[in-house]
Amino acid sequence: MKLLVTHIGTIAGIVPADRERLAGAEMDRLGRIDDAWLTAEEGRITGFGPRAGQPAADGYTVVDAAGGMLFPSFCDSHTHLVYAGSREQEFLDKIHGLSYEEIARRGGGILNSADRLHDATEEELYAAAMERIREIARKGTGAVEIKSGYGLSTEDELKMLRVIRRIRRTVPLEVRATFLGAHAVARNYLGRQGAYVDLVCEEMLPAVAAEGLADFVDVFCDRGFFTLEETRRILRRGRELGMRAKIHANELDYSGGVQLGVEEGALSVDHLERSGEAEIAALRGSRTMPTLLPGAAFFLGIDYPPARRMIREGLAVALASDYNPGSSPSGDMRMVMALAATQLRMTPTEALHAATLNGAAALGISRDFGSIAVGKVANFFLTRPIPSPEFFTYAYTTPLITRTFLRGEEWNGEPKG
Numbered sequence: 001m002k003l004l005v006t007h008i009g010t011i012a013g014i015v016p017a018d019r020e021r022l023a024g025a026e027m028d029r030l031g032r033i034d035d036a037w038l039t040a041e042e043g044r045i046t047g048f049g050p051r052a053g054q055p056a057a058d059g060y061t062v063v064d065a066a067g068g069m070l071f072p073s074f075c076d077s078h079t080h081l082v083y084a085g086s087r088e089q090e091f092l093d094k095i096h097g098l099s100y101e102e103i104a105r106r107g108g109g110i111l112n113s114a115d116r117l118h119d120a121t122e123e124e125l126y127a128a129a130m131e132r133i134r135e136i137a138r139k140g141t142g143a144v145e146i147k148s149g150y151g152l153s154t155e156d157e158l159k160m161l162r163v164i165r166r167i168r169r170t171v172p173l174e175v176r177a178t179f180l181g182a183h184a185v186a187r188n189y190l191g192r193q194g195a196y197v198d199l200v201c202e203e204m205l206p207a208v209a210a211e212g213l214a215d216f217v218d219v220f221c222d223r224g225f226f227t228l229e230e231t232r233r234i235l236r237r238g239r240e241l242g243m244r245a246k247i248h249a250n251e252l253d254y255s256g257g258v259q260l261g262v263e264e265g266a267l268s269v270d271h272l273e274r275s276g277e278a279e280i281a282a283l284r285g286s287r288t289m290p291t292l293l294p295g296a297a298f299f300l301g302i303d304y305p306p307a308r309r310m311i312r313e314g315l316a317v318a319l320a321s322d323y324n325p326g327s328s329p330s331g332d333m334r335m336v337m338a339l340a341a342t343q344l345r346m347t348p349t350e351a352l353h354a355a356t357l358n359g360a361a362a363l364g365i366s367r368d369f370g371s372i373a374v375g376k377v378a379n380f381f382l383t384r385p386i387p388s389p390e391f392f393t394y395a396y397t398t399p400l401i402t403r404t405f406l407r408g409e410e411w412n413g414e415p416k417g
């Protein structure tokens with residue numbers, strides 16, 4: 001199909017395809033064209049520009065943007081959106097004063113989700129996850145990473161990853177899968193953490209690799225979860241089996257996880273609520289993407305990561321939703337951008353780049369996704385007419401998105417087959 005979008009008030013988020021990420025001061029420079037058109041063919045952007053150069057409509061399916069804006073789709077590089085049930089009881093526990101760690105120590109938290117996932121069929125998990133996928137697609141997400149980590153046994157981790165594979169095959173979003181067997185120590189291994197790490201390295205990782213089910217390997221490296229030594233061992237085993245590293249690091253403590261991630265060549269280190277000079281120094285000059293999840297800090301009521309300082313020191317920063325039933329029951333990237341603006345003091349332009357191109361870089365897909373550029377996959381959404389690109393982040397609960405296009409076609413939420 002050949003697509004021509006006309007009457008675009010502003011195309012925002014134009015970044016040339018050879019820019020893998022934006023860092024430091026360049027994060028705040030918005031590439032834009034006003035009064036514009038855009039074309040796509042076979043799922044890729046073939047051209048765009050100001051109205052004067054608009055091609056004749058012959059042979060195109062024409063979409064009239066009616067003066068609204070066009071933004072690149074979000075690349076949400078960190079979610080746990082395959083899960084069973086919900087955890088609003090823990091939400092109440094938190095309101096009544098328990099911390100995330102206290103809930104986990106009582107056998108709630110991740111273990112609670114693992115019990116429910118164990119009892120759910122692949123079909124049920126797929127159906128529940130697809131509801132979430134349709135919701136995030138409507139809200140502007142075009143690429144998404146999904147983690148395992150509510151299985152915590154070989155069989156259930158494989159079950160989760162097969163659900164992610166099925167989603168990947170049936171939706172036009174770009175999907176990446178991450179194995180997170182080391183999310184928590186399984187109930188039947190409590191008190192035997194070393195044996196659980198052995199299981200992750202010697203049984204789960206080889207089984208996942210044998211079926212080619214994961215692109216990345218992740219570990220919850222933090223106080224009360226997995227140690228630096230355990231994390232290093234798991235990441236190295238994953239690498240041997242062809243999986244790039246990601247880490248949940250420095251959410252609960254100055255754990256050393258950021259430095260470890262950089263040393264191990266992790267694609268990203270995520271959370272970073274507890275980051276200071278040492279963490280920022282480690283990230284400087286590395287290709288590891290610091291990925292901030294303000295939705296989780298908001299929901300848990302913990303400190304926010306020092307985004308302003310990271311950007312001032314020249315780092316690139318990505319934003320992701322952390323969509324999961326315990327610490328961030330929302331995959332709304334506009335909400336994430338609004339939190340980045342109000343709580344992290346990122347500008348709307350910085351937040352947009354962090355949620356699109358830098359999110360794509362955190363998945364290793366920024367050559368094809370994350371900005372408006374000729375040759376990139378045509379993932380974008382249109383808004384109704386708005387006064388400025390900043391308005392999109394400012395009016396953060398107004399339903400401004402009118403239509404979303406994935407691979408150059410409007411997606412109505414139907415599975416591909």
Ligand code: NIG
Binds near residue numbers: 110248296324326328
């Ligand atoms: O990213 N921090 C660890 N894991 C998730 C929470 C998972 C859960 O509570 O179910 C997170 O916040």
Ligand code: FE
Binds near residue numbers: 078079080248
């Ligand atoms: Fe997470």
